[in-house]
Amino acid sequence: MNQDHVVLNRTNQKMPLIGYGCWKVDKDQCADTIYNAIKVGYRLIDSAAVYANEVEVGQGIERAIKEGIVKREDLFVVTKLWNTCHHKDNVRPALQKSLKDLNLSYIDLYLIHFPIPLAYADIQKHALDWFEPGTQNMKIERSPLQETWREMERAVDDKLVRNIGVSNCNVQTILDMLTYAKYKPATLQIEHHPYLQQNRLIKWVKSQGIHITAYSSFGPISYLEMSEQAKNTKPLLDHDVIKSIASKHGKTTGQVLLRWAVQRDVAVIPKSMNMDRMKSNLDVFSWSLDDDDLAKIADMDIGLRFNDTVAYGLPIPLFD
Numbered sequence: 248m249n250q251d252h253v254v255l256n257r258t259n260q261k262m263p264l265i266g267y268g269c270w271k272v273d274k275d276q277c278a279d280t281i282y283n284a285i286k287v288g289y290r291l292i293d294s295a296a297v298y299a300n301e302v303e304v305g306q307g308i309e310r311a312i313k314e315g316i317v318k319r320e321d322l323f324v325v326t327k328l329w330n331t332c333h334h335k336d337n338v339r340p341a342l343q344k345s346l347k348d349l350n351l352s353y354i355d356l357y358l359i360h361f362p363i364p365l366a367y368a369d370i371q372k373h374a375l376d377w378f379e380p381g382t383q384n385m386k387i388e389r390s391p392l393q394e395t396w397r398e399m400e401r402a403v404d405d406k407l408v409r410n411i412g413v414s415n416c417n418v419q420t421i422l423d424m425l426t427y428a429k430y431k432p433a434t435l436q437i438e439h440h441p442y443l444q445q446n447r448l449i450k451w452v453k454s455q456g457i458h459i460t461a462y463s464s465f466g467p468i469s470y471l472e473m474s475e476q477a478k479n480t481k482p483l484l485d486h487d488v489i490k491s492i493a494s495k496h497g498k499t500t501g502q503v504l505l506r507w508a509v510q511r512d513v514a515v516i517p518k519s520m521n522m523d524r525m526k527s528n529l530d531v532f533s534w535s536l537d538d539d540d541l542a543k544i545a546d547m548d549i550g551l552r553f554n555d556t557v558a559y560g561l562p563i564p565l566f567d
């Protein structure tokens with residue numbers, strides 16, 4: 248698999264198989280980081296309203312366009328609808344805010360971030376307040392996903408977004424969506440790394456013409472401050488199997504983890520604040536893993552999820 252993009256259903260738009268992820272990119276360094284990411288070759292930018300840095304992501308994009316490094320149409324910009332904006336009346340204002348913050352006239356791919364409808368809250372102040380004040384009750388809102396999806400589709404019809412998709416959904420949710428969708432999801436974004444390979448989910452979702460994007464390709468590293476599980480798990484970037492494959496190919500462990508995903512036709516969106524790592528993460532198409540490497544990595548699957556609502560103390564086992 249040496250193609251550097253996949254073709255999305257309905258629009259036939261090409262989505263790069265590697266992009267730059269914006270979660271935890273500090274506001275004060277974000278504009279420069281995104282500008283640098285584009286300068287070194289990233290063409291897909293994976294943003295989200297809840298990352299609270301869309302303004303700065305937009306500034307980085309604007310500078311790259313102004314300097315002639317890329318045109319808008321060369322970029323594939325992804326952003327996501329947060330949980331507190333699922334209500335049919337809140338989808339359009341949330342999208343318009345993302346467009347304004349990113350300073351763009353359209354989004355290439357707009358995702359529903361989680362299939363969790365929470366009561367409306369101002370995303371700048373209360374996006375991560377999952378509970379009703381003073382209680383352990385989640386503020387679940389009676390917003391059926393079907394109504395949220397209709398609004399996503401309306402955004403396509405109004406040319407504000409080109410493709411729409413979902414994140415953190417399982418087979419049951421997508422199966423239901425396919426019964427009512429006018430436009431089926433273009434992609435599903437999921438946690439995916441050798442400890443959580445999700446082979447059955449991926450096989451079925453792809454069979455429906457829906458592409459997969461992996462997040463947290465390096466496994467526990469981005470969850471160290473949020474999860475005991477992550478702290479107690481052998482880092483993938485330092486795992487003996489990954490290290491031996493990396494040294495065999497003269498590559499870094501990061502490159503092996505990313506190559507493994509794209510070789511499965513799964514897009515990746517690594518985040519790095521370090522220019523050398525940012526550049527090296529792009530080198531996933533000039534070489535490949537062999538059958539022996541793939542078999543060794545296949546053996547590492549232990550179904551271990553780090554972005555787990557339960558591990559964060561939320562009373563909802565979303566992925567069960």
Ligand SMILES: NC(=O)c1ccc[n+]([C@@H]2O[C@H](COP(=O)([O-])OP(=O)(O)OC[C@H]3O[C@@H](n4cnc5c(N)ncnc54)[C@H](OP(=O)(O)O)[C@@H]3O)[C@@H](O)[C@H]2O)c1
Nearest residue numbers: 268269270293414462463464465469501517518519520524
């Ligand atoms: N849909 C969702 O619910 C969801 C959830 C999580 C993430 N995401 C998306 O997925 C993106 C990526 O996932 P992630 O943020 O969890 O992180 P990730 O890309 O798996 O890992 C980022 C971490 O790895 C380090 N790193 C990056 N490249 C490296 C390399 N080659 N060697 C060693 N260390 C390296 C980074 O440190 P340095 O910065 O110091 O290099 C950072 O600590 C996010 O930014 C976001 O866009 C989506």
